[in-house]
Amino acid sequence: MTDIYYSSTRGGERGVTASQAILKGLAKDGGLFMPDVIPALDISPAEMAGMTYQEVAYEVMKLYLTDFTEDELKSCISSAYDGKFDTEEIAPLAKADGAYYLELFHGSTIAFKDMALSILPHLMTVSARKNKADHTIVILTATSGDTGKAAMAGFADVEGTRIIVFYPKNGVSRVQELQMLTQKGENTSVVGISGNFDDAQNGVKKIFGDREFAKELEERGYQLSSANSINIGRLVPQIVYYVYAYVKLLEHGEISGDEAINVTVPTGNFGNILAAYLAKRMGLPIKTLLCASNDNKVLYDFFRTGIYDRRREFILTSSPSMDILISSNLERLIYLSAGCDAAKTEELMASLTGEGSYGVSDEMKKNMSDFRGGFATQEENAAEIRRLYDRTGYLIDTHTGVASCVYRKYAAETGDQTKTVIASTASPYKFLKSVMEAVSGTDGSETDEFSLVPEMERASGVPAPAAIRDLQNAAIRHNRQCSPEEMKETVSDILK
């Protein structure tokens, strides 16, 4: 196997091994690490028929993490994808009304972030050992609601690590907030900020870019890293389930030979859909990547016009994990589309920070033509959740609702009948109130979320997952808050 090295999308770091890139999270120059070549699958989907999730994971991840030994990687995989998931399939496919819903929410925090964050701590520990890193690793994470809990669940009480999560105080669902505030583990900290997700993410990136602070922390025995999807250790495990889904479709006779499929992904930070794109570039037969947005449709506008413009109102929606105006991972697609031109990427990102927008050339836009944007308003989303439920009895969450709606609109508009996998990113139980409101068509703003559990059990025929049952009696363990400007001081204080 060829060794793969990683470079910053902004050119400041080159020749970085996978384990070093995982340890660092973000490159020193503020760029994101990208592999110098995208490896091709060395075994076809047909040859993978019959493989377990863990086996497929190894076939995909070994191509990227080339400085991990077979034993190291296999042990990370088996420690991650185990009984923490409530099904042996790990990521089952459900067929409803002609589309395939890839359920990525069977992990312990019932959202798709578990797919990568149950393995990241293991990859991180191995990486630290490999690089003889003797400092305590401090995972700094901004969350739009789901990453925070999944990252803490993964890193809780992992030796040699601390984890600090920043979330928008008024921008997450009640279940998401409670999941974070009740998190156990001596090494976990949660901070609500008076701002939105973009503020949290910018604050974290700023701390990463602060060399003086890094030095000060180093003297105190700490090294920063990230659990956000800017970390390549998040991105690589996310490629796996697209390959796995394709293999299962083949195995079940839903597709034949090397039939191309479409993929629809409810998108926020552009990590999940970028993983699907990498799967395509590795040789998986994917035709169109439908990038689904909610009312914060900055990506929809971008794919239509080639102009990325974040200067607009930030809208709080019923799909909070997609309420994002600065999609970090788009930088990786920009870099690839510019022919890995780091100077160009840096220039566009500077324009985004400075002016709040940038435009790409026609050539770059052409290089992104595998993508197509779509969006669903709150009302369209609720209507789709209800429509699908009424027609099939299958209940989806508000993020998957956005994707499902965008897919139906696309199919109607274009007549494209390509079989489509829709990434189903959260359990409907995580967004109880919005989902039950959608199904019943009523406004339940006064109701207590948990009182809706039996109702959802009846409606869906799926018993409430342990994550929800346990939450109702769990004690609140965190109560820190700060403003976006105080994030650095807060980190310093927590690490006292």
Ligand SMILES: *Cc1c(COP(=O)(O)O)cnc(C)c1O
């Ligand atoms: C994080 C998240 C998304 C968005 O995924 P990105 O990788 O940030 O694009 C969508 N749905 C849910 C439920 C999420 O938690």
